[in-house]
Each structure stands twice: as C-alpha cells, then as structure tokens.
Amino acid sequence: MENNLDFEVYKANKTKRRAVERELEIIGEAINKLIKINQKIKISYSRQIVDLRNKIIHSYDNVNDIVIWKIIIKDIPVLKNEILNYLS
DSSP: HHHHHHHHHHHHHOOOOOOOOHHHHHHHHHHHHHHHTTTTTTOOHHHHHEEEEHHHHOOOGOOOOOHHHHIIIIIIHHHHHHHHHHHH
C-alpha cells in the first residue's frame, strides 16, 4: 500500500517526474557508452535501458508513469547491485 501512496505522490509532482526521467536518460546514456567500450560487461536489460533513454528523449509526451515507477521500484535496485559488483 505504501508504494501506491508513493506512486500517487510521484505522479502528482511534475518536477519530480521530470527529474527522475532525466536521471534515467543519464543512466541510459552511460550504459550505452559502457557497452560500446566493453561488450564483455553484462548489464541486465542493457538494451531496454538504452531504449528507455531514447523513448524519454524523443517521445517525452508519451512517457508512461506506471512503467517509470516499476523501473524505480524493481529495476534500479537490480542495476545498482550489478554496478556495485563490477566496481568491487
């Protein structure tokens, strides 16, 4: 229930949504550069991360808040753990 409440707060705050979208653009660009530099590095869903970046940048009026929220809650923690593993 708490996630739903947080989602409603997120959805109602345009500034927060745009900030999150911008951060996802940056993450997508970084992943894109990383896999071009070293294709041996395996990041889960790297293609989808880059595709999301492109969608946000080129189709910003069609960004789905529910999809972004799912990424925040489920996918970003996985990505964070993968990156931390590579760094250690």
